[in-house]
Amino acid sequence: MVIAKSNTLALQGTEAVALAMKQINPDMVAAYPITPQTEIVQGFSQFVADGEVDTHLVNVESEHSAMSACIGGASAGGRVMTATSSQGLALMWELLYIASGLRLPMVMPNVNRTLSAPINIHCDHSDSMGARDAGWIHLFSENAQEAYDNTLQAVRISEHPQVRLPVMVLLDGFIISHSLDRMESLEDSTVKEFVDVFKPEFSLLDAKTPTCIGAFDGLYGYFFEFKRQQEEAMRNAFQVVKDVGKEYGELTGRPYGVFEAFGLEDAEFAIIVLGSAAGTVRHEVECMRSRGIPIGMIKLRLFRPFPANELIEAVSHLKAVAVFDRSDTFAGGMGGPVFTDLRSALYESEKKPLMVNYIYGLGGRDLPVELINKAATELEQVAQSGQVKEKINYLGLKE
Amino acid sequence: MAVDIQGLTEIRWHARGGQGAVTAAKTLAEMSLVRDMFFQAFPEYGPERMGAPIRCFNRLSTNKISTYCGITNPQIVVVVDPTVMETVDVAEGMKEDGILIINTHYDPATIRKKTGVEGKKIYTVDATHISLDALGRFMPNIPMLGALLSVTGLLSKEDAIEFLKSSFGKKFPQKVVDNNIVALDRAYEEVKGE
Numbered sequence: 098m099v100i101a102k103s104n105t106l107a108l109q110g111t112e113a114v115a116l117a118m119k120q121i122n123p124d125m126v127a128a129y130p131i132t133p134q135t136e137i138v139q140g141f142s143q144f145v146a147d148g149e150v151d152t153h154l155v156n157v158e159s160e161h162s163a164m165s166a167c168i169g170g171a172s173a174g175g176r177v178m179t180a181t182s183s184q185g186l187a188l189m190w191e192l193l194y195i196a197s198g199l200r201l202p203m204v205m206p207n208v209n210r211t212l213s214a215p216i217n218i219h220c221d222h223s224d225s226m227g228a229r230d231a232g233w234i235h236l237f238s239e240n241a242q243e244a245y246d247n248t249l250q251a252v253r254i255s256e257h258p259q260v261r262l263p264v265m266v267l268l269d270g271f272i273i274s275h276s277l278d279r280m281e282s283l284e285d286s287t288v289k290e291f292v293d294v295f296k297p298e299f300s301l302l303d304a305k306t307p308t309c310i311g312a313f314d315g316l317y318g319y320f321f322e323f324k325r326q327q328e329e330a331m332r333n334a335f336q337v338v339k340d341v342g343k344e345y346g347e348l349t350g351r352p353y354g355v356f357e358a359f360g361l362e363d364a365e366f367a368i369i370v371l372g373s374a375a376g377t378v379r380h381e382v383e384c385m386r387s388r389g390i391p392i393g394m395i396k397l398r399l400f401r402p403f404p405a406n407e408l409i410e411a412v413s414h415l416k417a418v419a420v421f422d423r424s425d426t427f428a429g430g431m432g433g434p435v436f437t438d439l440r441s442a443l444y445e446s447e448k449k450p451l452m453v454n455y456i457y458g459l460g461g462r463d464l465p466v467e468l469i470n471k472a473a474t475e476l477e478q479v480a481q482s483g484q485v486k487e488k489i490n491y492l493g494l495k496e
Numbered sequence: 497m498a499v500d501i502q503g504l505t506e507i508r509w510h511a512r513g514g515q516g517a518v519t520a521a522k523t524l525a526e527m528s529l530v531r532d533m534f535f536q537a538f539p540e541y542g543p544e545r546m547g548a549p550i551r552c553f554n555r556l557s558t559n560k561i562s563t564y565c566g567i568t569n570p571q572i573v574v575v576v577d578p579t580v581m582e583t584v585d586v587a588e589g590m591k592e593d594g595i596l597i598i599n600t601h602y603d604p605a606t607i608r609k610k611t612g613v614e615g616k617k618i619y620t621v622d623a624t625h626i627s628l629d630a631l632g633r634f635m636p637n638i639p640m641l642g643a644l645l646s647v648t649g650l651l652s653k654e655d656a657i658e659f660l661k662s663s664f665g666k667k668f669p670q671k672v673v674d675n676n677i678v679a680l681d682r683a684y685e686e687v688k689g690e
């Protein structure tokens with residue numbers, strides 16, 4: 098009996114992330130359960146119990162405490178991680194800004210789940226999109242493989258001296274977190290070498306260099322300058338994400354950029370999408386292209402910072418673009434977060450496509466191939482007629 | 497009896513909570529790795545409670561799978577607990593040339609008459625009694641997996657048994673592994689189509 102390759106595994110998204118965390122072997126992990134993330138910290142706790150990592154595991158009483166513990170651990174010069182979802186991320190709210198404002202590197206997988214009400218435990222992106230402006234880097238994953246790969250790369254991106262910002266690794270709740278998928282893992286030693294040792298710029302435990310972290314900074318301080326520099330760090334992150342993605346590609350044969358384009362060169366219209374739906378969209382785009390339909394797609398990986406320049410370059414030749422958003426902004430007709438960002442980015446472009454927005458999959462509503470085909474067919478109409486009938490569309494509603 | 501596993505095969509499992517269907521779907525996915533195939537195994541998450549009808553799914557392919565949506569038109573449907581058929585249309589959305597594998601002591605022709613299923617191939621196996629004999633309790637998941645492997649030709653009986661030995665051996669006591677192997681073996685042999 099032949100098992101394909103020893104590094105070819107059958108893992109759920111949560112297990113893939115827990116494996117990445119084990120191989121990273123962080124100094125500290127704060128653990129608090131929430132569906133559908135629980136199996137990440139549960140799996141990691143098992144590695145701690147089995148002595149497979151040296152990590153100091155902190156069992157906390159809430160997500161607010163989890164992020165507080167991570168801020169403390171990172172201030173002390175440790176490589177720290179936690180994981181969460183949905184309401185848990187919402188409860189971390191005020192700490193998210195403190196982690197990024199203090200420029201503390203850390204990595205947090207967030208298994209995307211919607212925010213209540215109505216109560217719902219299933220996937221959409223409204224949890225992490227709510228933290229859009231919290232100063233974290235957002236990396237989206239299509240499947241278990243990418244969740245694993247992104248978690249490893251996030252360490253390097255977060256700790257880069259020109260960045261020093263916290264990173265969220267996003268994977269779709271249940272669709273990816275609880276689906277068994279085939280993926281390739283790396284050797285422990287390869288990961289150890291890739292993530293290297295964290296060299297904090299400041300550490301509270303460094304008695305020779307006394308440091309004050311998190312001091313009051315009022316009207317006469319440098320708050321404004323801090324914030325401006327945070328934005329500069331985000332701009333620096335573009336190149337770092339690309340460099341780390343390239344290096345990871347040389348190591349694994351799986352290179353990563355800020356987004357992945359498919360069939361764009363000869364396309365007349367295209368779909369832009371995040372997360373697991375990108376896989377299903379790619380399947381339909383391939384089918385349509387085989388029938389000679391000039392459609393392409395972009396799977397956006399880096400959402401914060403928003404790779405506006407690269408996206409403008411990639412889509413400006415198109416006649417029409419449909420942005421698929423798995424969350425809404427409730428702005429009274431402005432559309433989803435990716436749509437509003439891309440539309441804003443294209444404002445100054447001389448050549449720009451017509452744009453339509455499809456909000457889909459809220460609260461875990463399925464996005465079958467048929468619905469993608471429906472949107473793509475409507476998009477083709479927009480491209481051919483040069484007219485947008487309905488700017489903001491809701492895909493797959495029952496009403 | 498072998499079906500074509502080239503291209504994409506989509507499978508839907510019907511069972512009740514607590515009957516191990518999710519484990520069976522996951523085990524099937526892991527087994528397909530032996531054939532260097534690509535796979536997905538995913539449950540349909542709802543209010544999870546013992547005894548309520550549940551569904552879970554597999555995608556299997558010799559090529560990379562990139563669809564991450566639900567399965568509505570499966571080629572193969574496995575009915576782990578025949579009593580779900582009283583309230584659930586297990587043939588819903590099935591393709592005309594689809595395959596139904598049902599846990600029942602009736603033969604395929606009788607179950608077709610009783611359920612009124614038209615077209616499609618029907619296979620039956622008495623997984624309930626097989627599991628009662630082999631395991632001493634009603635746990636029809638592994639026998640149904642055995643029947644599925646037999647019908648599809650996905651894995652030889654010997655390879656499946658070897659897989660259970662190495663995979664289940666890590667998680668369960670030897671007696672449980674041995675009994676499940678007996679159950680899989682019998683279902684693999686006893687499943688019959690019309």
